[in-house]
Amino acid sequence: MPTRPKTFRPASGPGSDAYRRQQAAEYDRRRRETGEVHRLYGTQRWKRMRAHQKMIEPLCRMCLADGITCAATTADHVVPHRGDVEAFWSNELQSLCNACHNSVKQREEQSTLHRGRGV
Numbered sequence: 001m002p003t004r005p006k007t008f009r010p011a012s013g014p015g016s017d018a019y020r021r022q023q024a025a026e027y028d029r030r031r032r033e034t035g036e037v038h039r040l041y042g043t044q045r046w047k048r049m050r051a052h053q054k055m056i057e058p059l060c061r062m063c064l065a066d067g068i069t070c071a072a073t074t075a076d077h078v079v080p081h082r083g084d085v086e087a088f089w090s091n092e093l094q095s096l097c098n099a100c101h102n103s104v105k106q107r108e109e110q111s112t113l114h115r116g117r118g119v
């Protein structure tokens with residue numbers, strides 16, 4: 001009588017169906033929230049905030065820290081809002097140039113990946 005090889009199917013943890021479903025749900029939720037906050041970038045209120053930020057801090061903060069004088073092009077949240085509308089409006093802003101802004105965003109994405117879920 002043939003015996004079937006035992007297959008290891010963890011009930012939870014990485015690799016299990018439940019885990020994958022949970023990850024997908026988490027991803028969906030974050031995407032929805034991020035989408036909602038993304039719309040705020042088109043509002044007059046944000047445009048005023050951004051203009052104000054560039055007025056009070058016309059130079060890139062990160063370049064300035066390295067002794068480089070560089071015109072800021074972007075208003076960035078010092079503490080990432082991570083899709084939180086409340087944080088979007090209340091978190092402190094900093095002026096950054098494109099290059100610095102991109103490097104900040106990349107670091108944020110990496111830290112989100114490494115930590116699993118955002119804090």
Ligand SMILES: [Zn+2]
Pocket residue numbers: 060061062063064070096097098099100101
């Ligand atoms: Zn810069």
